[in-house]
Amino acid sequence: MDANGQSAVFGRRKEPHTVIIARGDEIRHFTVRPWMMAFVGSAIAAVFIGYLLATSYLVFRDDLIGATTARQARMQQAYEDRISALRAQVDRITSRQLLDQQLMETKVGELLARQSQLSQRHGRLGPILERAEAIEPEINTTPPDVAPADRTKPEDHATFVGEKSMPQLAALVSLGDSHPPAFSGWSTRADLPADASAADRADKLFAAINQSLQDIETEQLQRLTRLADTTYENADAIKEALQAAGLPVDSDFGKDESDVGGPLVPVDRATLFDTKVKELDEALDQLDHLRKEARRLPLANPAPGRSVTSPFGVRTDPLLGTAALHSGMDFRIPLGSPARATAAGVITKAGWNGGYGRMVEINHGRGYTTRYAHLSKVGVAIGQTVKMGDVIGQTGSSGRSTGPHLHYEVRHDGEAIDPLRFLRIGRKVEKYL
Structure with a gap:
């Protein structure tokens, strides 16, 4: 049996690989063992697997970074949109406030006007x-x-x-x-x-x-x-x-308002x-x-509150007992009482005047005059201006008189008028004068 061979019983034995390197006269050789082959293969496989893993990591990392960047970009865009919406809303509110303020200022101006x-x-x-x-x-x-x-x-x-x-x-x-x-x-x-x-x-x-x-x-x-x-x-x-x-x-x-007319x-x-x-x-x-x-008309009462003893008109003369015209009104009034003007005017007579005794005559204009007779004292002078209610003298019984009283006459253009008509009108319009 060959020394390098294998027995038939135990099978053929594999010889290790020998690597011979010749360089000129120098020859080198070394034997490659199986475990060395396995180690080199494992190392190569490990490097390849590491490369693949590194490549996969880089690829996936780029995808993750891109996704994160995109998500951040979307979030930023959303924030920017929200900020823009809020800014627009603020602008609208500000514009509304300015408009309201202008309207209020206008209304205030109108109210102040x-x-x-x-x-x-x-x-x-x-x-x-x-x-x-x-x-x-x-x-x-x-x-x-x-x-x-x-x-x-x-x-x-x-x-x-x-x-x-x-x-x-x-x-x-x-x-x-x-x-x-x-x-x-x-x-x-x-x-x-x-x-x-x-x-x-x-x-x-x-x-x-x-x-x-x-x-x-x-x-x-x-x-x-x-x-x-x-x-x-x-x-x-x-x-x-x-x-x-x-x-x-x-x-x-x-x-x-009896005759009126015209367009509306x-x-x-x-x-x-x-x-x-x-x-x-x-x-x-x-x-x-x-x-x-x-x-200007003699409407006031010359003796307010005093009774009339003899009215205007035909009467029996108190001295002769015959019918005679009484040209005025007689008021029963105590001796020395004030005689007052019944309207404003100018004194035309002030003194003794026959049967009138002491008399004052006032011209009121427009042909109207008044006479105050049988005075005991005259308190005004001719040409003097008097007002309604002014005292012109004191009552008495001077002249053709039977006792203290005031004889009052109203004349228009020299003709005697019943003073009662003026007194009645005076009572009606007294509250308006």
Whole structure:
């Protein structure tokens, strides 16, 4: 059996591989063992597997990094979109606030203009109301048939001229600072819930103040109308009383509504206010004129509260006992009592005048004169101007008289007129004079 061979029983033995390297005369050889082959193969396999793992890791890492980057990009985009939406919303809110502020400033300007107009109207109403009160204090009172709610009370004067609206307007002006707490006190007044916005409260407050100013304007117009109507009624009462007695009255004055007409032309409140002021002014002019005309007539009683002992007309003469014309009225009055003028005028006679005794004669103009006879003392001089109610002397029994009394005459163009007619008219128009 060969020494290098294998037995038939145990099989053929594999010989290890021998690697021979020849380099010139030098020859080298080494034997490659199986475990060395296995080690080299394992090392190569390990390197290959490591390479594959490294490559896979790098590939997957790039994918993970890309996914993370994409996710971050999407999140950033979402944040940017949200920021843009919020910015747009802020811009809209800011624009709305600016618009609301501009609207509020415009409304405040309108209200302040109306307030200024009411103040100007009050400046015009002041003198004419003072004039109405000076001419007739009761003109400023509301007629009895007017409902109490329509009456203008003294404490409501500020409301009548719009002065109570100024604090509210000042509160509205503060809106320009965009401070909602400025309206916290108006929630109940504006009938809004506590969580209502400042704009809603402001709109409600604007409406309330606007309505208040409109009510003030309406009250002004109503009061002017009432004053004008009352003034015309007083003037008509004086005029009708004078005309009924046949006394002269200027026909140029009067409110004649019998013949009217023309196209219908609507007017605004400003024009209507001017018209009402002019109407009241004309009514006061008419009443003033009629009062002056009436005051020039001898309508007052020369001896108020005294009884008449002898009226005007034919009577039995107290001294002769025959029928005679009594040209005046005799008033029983104690000796030394004051004799007063029944109208304004100029003294034309003052002294002894025959059967009149001591007498004073007053010329009232337009042909009317009055005489005061049987005086005990004359207290005026010829040419002196007197007013209604001035004392012109003292009563007595001078001249053709049977006892202390006042003989009173009214004459027109020298002709005696029954003084009773004037006294009756005087009682009717006394409250208007």
